[in-house]
Amino acid sequence: MRLNRRTFLGIAAAVPFMPASRAQRGRGGPQYPIPDSIKALKPMLDGVQPITAAERRARIAKAQSLMHEHKIGALVMEGGTSMFYFTGSRGAGQDPLFVWILPAKGEPSWVASATSTLHPQGDVRTYETDGNPYLRIAQALKDRNVSGPIGMEERVRFSVFDGLRKQSPSLEFVSGDPITIGCRVIKSPAEIALLQRANDITIACYKAVVPTVHDGMDQRELGSNVDAAYAALGVRGDAMVSFGQYTAFPHGSITPQKLKEGDLVLIDDGCSVEGYQSDITRTFIFGKPTARQRQVWDLERKAQDAALAAAKPGATCESVDAAARKVITDAGFGPGYKTPGLPHRTGHGIGLDGHEWTYLVKGNTTKIQPGMCFSNEPTIAIYGEFGVRLEDCMYITDSGARMFTKQSPAIDQPFG
C-alpha cells in the first residue's frame, strides 16, 4: 500500500507527506554507508520492451470508440500518467499550461506555450506567454466539430476547467473517467510484462536489503539501503520502513525507530519500469517470533490467499475485499474497518499509477476482468503491538488471478 500515486506526486515531490522514512532521509538526515552486497547489484533492465507507438495508437482508437459510446465529444488532459499512457509524453510541471485534446473523431491536438521545450508532435497550437491558452483549446475543439460534452481527465486542475468554461460557456464539462479508466484498467501483455519486470526488481531489491537488517538499526538506514539497491538495479524506487509497534501504522511513522530482537520489520513500496509501478510489502521477524506474532502473521497470509482465490473473472471487486476481510473478522478482529483489524480496503489497481482504478473495496460492484491488475494487501493492524501486511500484486487471467511475485511463505521467510 503506497501512500500516494508516486508518479503524480513526482511533480509535487516537495510536498512532504509519507512514507515518513523517505521524507526524513530526503532532508539531509544521516548518511549511511552502502553495504557491498548492495553495491554488487547489477541493472535488471535488459530486454525491457517499451510500449510501442502502435500500441499507443490502438489506445487512442479505443478511447475514441469509448467516447462515441459515452457520448463524449473530446477528452482534455494535462501532463501526468494519462497523457503518458496515450501519447508517451508526460508533460511538464503545471505552468505554463500544456494540454492534450483528443476529439471523438479526428486528430488530437496539443496546446503548448510558445516557449515550451517539450516539442510535441502533430497538431500543435502555441500561445504566447501573455496569450490565452483557452482560446487555443476552444479553437481546437471547434476545428474538430466538438459540441458534445467535454470529458475532463480526473486530475485536470479546477483553474483549467474554469478557464475553458469562461472561454466556451456553452460547452458542458463532465468526468473523462469512463474513457481514461475504460482504457487503462485493462492491461495488455506488453504492460503486464513491464509490471512483471518492476515486480521482479522490487523482489531483487528486498532480497538484497533484508540481510542488511541488524540490531540497533535505524529504520532510515534500511530505507537508505532500499534506495541504494534500486539505484544499483537501474531504476528509481523507494520504500517505507517500519519496526516493532510502528508496523501497525499503514503509512508508517516519522518517529525514529531502533530495531531490536523480536521486532517485526515491514518494508513497503516499489519502483517503476517504463512508468509501470510495483508495490510490494514484506513483514518478517527479526529474531524469534512470539506465538502471537506467528498466529497473526499466519492469519494475514490466509487473508491474502482468500483474496487471491476470490479474484476470478466475473466476481465483483467488493467480493474480493469481503473474502479477505472475512478471514480476519472470523478470527475476532474488526468488524469492518475497526482496529485491531483491517482498517482499509484490500487492494488497489496498479499500472502507471501506484494506486489507480479500480479498487478492491466494499461498494465497488465492478466485475473483475482478465487484464486487470491489483495489489492484494489486507493488513492486520494492532495498534500498540504490531501490524502485518503482506502485499503482492496480481493480474487477472481467464482462469483466475496470478501473483506477479511468490508470496512470503512464513514469518521468518520473506521470500518464496
Added chain:
Amino acid sequence: MPQTQTTTDYQQRIAKLQEAMKEFGLQAVVLEPGPAMMYLTGVRWGKSERTFAVVLPAKGDPVWVLPGFEEARARELIHVGNDIRIWQEDESPFARIAQALKDRGVTGKVGIDDSARFFVFDNIRKLAPKLDYVSASQVLKAAGTK
C-alpha cells in the same frame, strides 16, 4: 520545516479569508492539500486518490474531511477547527463535503482552489448541483495566500 506559526496566526489568516469572502460574495472555500491549505491552516498533506479537504465557510468553523484510517495522523497536524468528518473506504468524501456546506448554510457561491482536481469539484457538484462553483483564486489572493 520549522513551525513558526501559532494556532492564533492561522485563525487570523482564516478570519482574513472570511472577510475577503464577504467582499467577493463567496459563502465558502473548498481546499485540497496544497500551498493555500498550508498557508491558511498549516496542514501539509499529499494529494492522493483518497480525498482530504477542508471547507472554510464565510461564517462558522472549518470542516475537515479525511480518510478514516488517517484520522490519528491527521489530528496531529490539524491546529484549526475541531469539526473533523471522516469517511471510510466504502463511503463518499464528497457526501461529507456537501453536507458540510449545507451545515454551514451555504446556498450560493463556493470558491474552489485553483489547484483542486477536476474529480473533486465534479463529485461535489453532483451532490450539490444548485451551488455556484467559482475560482477561489481572487479571494485567496486577497487573504494573503500566494
